[in-house]
Amino acid sequence: MVSTSAKLKHLSSLAAIIEGKLTEQFGFRLKDTSFDNVVNYMYAPKDSASLAVTRILFGVLMLLDIPDERGGAALSRRWGAGCRFPLLPALTAIPLPYMALVYAALWLGAFGIALGYKYRISCITFTVCYWYLFLIEKSYWNNHSYLFGLVATLLTTTDAGRRWSLDVYLDPSKLKRTVPYWNYFVLKYQFFILYFMAGLKKGTAEWLTGYSVQKLSEHWVFSPFRLFLTVDQTDYLIVHWFIFVFDLTVAFWMMWGKSRPVAMVFCALFHLMNSRLFTIGMFPWVCLATMPLFCPFDWPITLNNKIRDVTLEINKYVPKIICRKVNEDLEPTKLIYDDSKSSEQEYKPVEESNKINKSLKKKSDNSAKNNAENNEEEPKQDGVPKNESLNGNGTNKVEVASYTYSRKVVVCLIGLYVFIQAFLPYSHFITKGYNNWTNGLYGYSWDMMVQTWDIDSVVVKIIDNESQEELFIDPYAYTPNDRWTRHGDMVLQYAACVRDKLKTSIDYRYSEGALENPHSEPMNISIYIDVWCSMNGRFTQRMFNPNVDLLKVDWCPFKPITFLMPLIDEGLHWRETLKTIKEDIQAYDNATDVIFIADFPGYKQEKYTPTDLDNVTLTVMSGLIAYELEESEISQGQSYVHMVGDEIRIVPGTFHKVLNIGNETAFYMYTFKNLTEINTPKNNTNKPKLPIHKELCRRFKDMFVFGRIVSTSTFHIVFGTPIYYE
Numbered sequence: 001m002v003s004t005s006a007k008l009k010h011l012s013s014l015a016a017i018i019e020g021k022l023t024e025q026f027g028f029r030l031k032d033t034s035f036d037n038v039v040n041y042m043y044a045p046k047d048s049a050s051l052a053v054t055r056i057l058f059g060v061l062m063l064l065d066i067p068d069e070r071g072g073a074a075l076s077r078r079w080g081a082g083c084r085f086p087l088l089p090a091l092t093a094i095p096l097p098y099m100a101l102v103y104a105a106l107w108l109g110a111f112g113i114a115l116g117y118k119y120r121i122s123c124i125t126f127t128v129c130y131w132y133l134f135l136i137e138k139s140y141w142n143n144h145s146y147l148f149g150l151v152a153t154l155l156t157t158t159d160a161g162r163r164w165s166l167d168v169y170l171d172p173s174k175l176k177r178t179v180p181y182w183n184y185f186v187l188k189y190q191f192f193i194l195y196f197m198a199g200l201k202k203g204t205a206e207w208l209t210g211y212s213v214q215k216l217s218e219h220w221v222f223s224p225f226r227l228f229l230t231v232d233q234t235d236y237l238i239v240h241w242f243i244f245v246f247d248l249t250v251a252f253w254m255m256w257g258k259s260r261p262v263a264m265v266f267c268a269l270f271h272l273m274n275s276r277l278f279t280i281g282m283f284p285w286v287c288l289a290t291m292p293l294f295c296p297f298d299w300p301i302t303l304n305n306k307i308r309d310v311t312l313e314i315n316k317y318v319p320k321i322i323c324r325k326v327n328e329d330l331e332p333t334k335l336i337y338d339d340s341k342s343s344e345q346e347y348k349p350v351e352e353s354n355k356i357n358k359s360l361k362k363k364s365d366n367s368a369k370n371n372a373e374n375n376e377e378e379p380k381q382d383g384v385p386k387n388e389s390l391n392g393n394g395t396n397k398v399e400v401a402s403y404t405y406s407r408k409v410v411v412c413l414i415g416l417y418v419f420i421q422a423f424l425p426y427s428h429f430i431t432k433g434y435n436n437w438t439n440g441l442y443g444y445s446w447d448m449m450v451q452t453w454d455i456d457s458v459v460v461k462i463i464d465n466e467s468q469e470e471l472f473i474d475p476y477a478y479t480p481n482d483r484w485t486r487h488g489d490m491v492l493q494y495a496a497c498v499r500d501k502l503k504t505s506i507d508y509r510y511s512e513g514a515l516e517n518p519h520s521e522p523m524n525i526s527i528y529i530d531v532w533c534s535m536n537g538r539f540t541q542r543m544f545n546p547n548v549d550l551l552k553v554d555w556c557p558f559k560p561i562t563f564l565m566p567l568i569d570e571g572l573h574w575r576e577t578l579k580t581i582k583e584d585i586q587a588y589d590n591a592t593d594v595i596f597i598a599d600f601p602g603y604k605q606e607k608y609t610p611t612d613l614d615n616v617t618l619t620v621m622s623g624l625i626a627y628e629l630e631e632s633e634i635s636q637g638q639s640y641v642h643m644v645g646d647e648i649r650i651v652p653g654t655f656h657k658v659l660n661i662g663n664e665t666a667f668y669m670y671t672f673k674n675l676t677e678i679n680t681p682k683n684n685t686n687k688p689k690l691p692i693h694k695e696l697c698r699r700f701k702d703m704f705v706f707g708r709i710v711s712t713s714t715f716h717i718v719f720g721t722p723i724y725y726e
Helices: 004-026 035-042 049-065 072-079 096-115 119-135 143-157 166-170 182-201 231-255 260-277 283-294 299-316 350-374 394-426 488-504 572-588 675-679 692-719
Strands: 045-047 178-180 335-337 347-349 453-464 470-473 525-535 592-599 604-608 613-622 625-629 639-642 647-650 655-660 666-674
Touching: 035 394, 049 096, 049 143, 049 182, 049 283, 049 299, 049 692, 072 096, 072 692, 096 119, 096 692, 119 143, 143 182, 143 283, 178 182, 182 231, 182 283, 182 394, 231 260, 231 283, 260 283, 453 488, 488 525, 572 592, 572 666, 592 604, 592 655, 666 675
Parallel strands: none
Antiparallel strands: 045 178, 335 347, 453 470, 453 525, 592 666, 604 655, 613 647, 613 666, 625 639, 625 655
């Protein structure tokens, strides 16, 4: 047994090692921690090379992102006539031809960031346009779109344009070979939050039990794991548990020099896999481009020097033949490249190599001396440049005090940003009006892939309260996607949008007749929306109360949604049974499928069975239900009571109702055969696993389409020429 004194000795030695590492990192001991020391640490000069590379890569990737994921090549589809879901009612989308100008400014801003031209103006232009587009349409929000806006905002505050930029080329006085460390800290912290918070958000029962993402490992990128694991084992061990540990720890491994190379390899593979698994635009590539932020600050210089050294070594073994005299014996002479001259390439004989080396060394010494004299990052004393130290001059004291005060303000603002980014992912106890079954799916939560949603049906019913006539409309007629169906605040915005569409329409109709003057008096209508969806492989259930008139609901961002139905947890013990039933049915026939339904006591489901379905059967799994056929010449709307185990054959092309008449939640399932699936010829052509050429062609095509849309919109605004949209 190890004695207590030995344990204490080991702990003290470990504490000493940790103390030494922290002192090496921060430049002061923990017991000497003070605000002034933190300020000095944040303003310690660091090589600006890595920051410049990050700026260039981010700008280039945003140039590719704007026509694609930002919708620049599909402006008419994204910003045409339809419902909008802004964060604030005062934020509205400008008319479409002018929206193209916003996208043009966004693209030019990204171009300026990449080139480093008018850097601050380019960053501000890009950031303002980006957040405007982001905030006026919540239905496109996701974590990585939010991340791009944050990175652009942070880059605006840094000196990333002071090196390897067009600004420096045009005005060499703007060159900064070093920048304060906080330029790197804010970006590194943001990506640390990205990884670490993603890991924390995955520490839920849904994720750790393997139900959040199912069958993902069937994708070809997991083929190496399937050599020794089954699909289910790969889903559970790799997709869920390994990714959980990876997200939680990878940022720490990348910050530690000894583990960084291995962590970089795993991180790169992770993002490359994501680029194949999901349609998430530039997100994996932005993460790849920013991984070097965790490397030494001068890694581009080190890499360039290594490449140059290798090139020089290769040149030593490449004989260069020159003719010294005409008509005399030629002696092969080795040449080396004199890189001391930047304006022309000149080769020197090997005999002159010593002279060249001495010349280079002398120039290097002179350059170092000049840098020491002229470098903008001058030696500091107590956080203040030496030439600004106090010397008894009263004016100079004021200048130094102001200089120190501004630094402290910057560090305080950085601390505030650090707190906000750590708090926002868990702030949903305040913004309760934006929650549904889970807390906050609005992009700033970093809960990537924690929930998998499967929308079964969305029913939008409009009732004329005067005539009691009902009208059902296509729920996607006015919307570009289905994101709105899962959020109560957007459901209310959609209902208000539909009401406004009906008000402004001159030919809308209810049932058989049309109103002669729809604007003669206020419309007296009610709108009800019934959304059926499944989360993480659970039973499909309704999300919102279908009996609530959404035009009369009071909503507050700080209060829970009153018409949100609770998530049914009684069916959790069915999960393995549901999985087995589904596998058995799908194994029987690829065109046969099943949907599992759960409904609350006293509620009814109205469902239409499409004609392209065959062999439709409803089976009661638990509870007591009443099945009612639609009224017809044969059936007068009779209801039939069914209990556990009963099966009901349903005729395609008809409506029916299922009413839960019991006191507990009813569970039942539909099995059916999809005739469309059977009649559709299968394409047995093997798709390429890495269609890089195809993707590049698509992106360049989108860029061309985007340019044409912007140009035609500009000419339309200026000259009134016809406008062209895809």
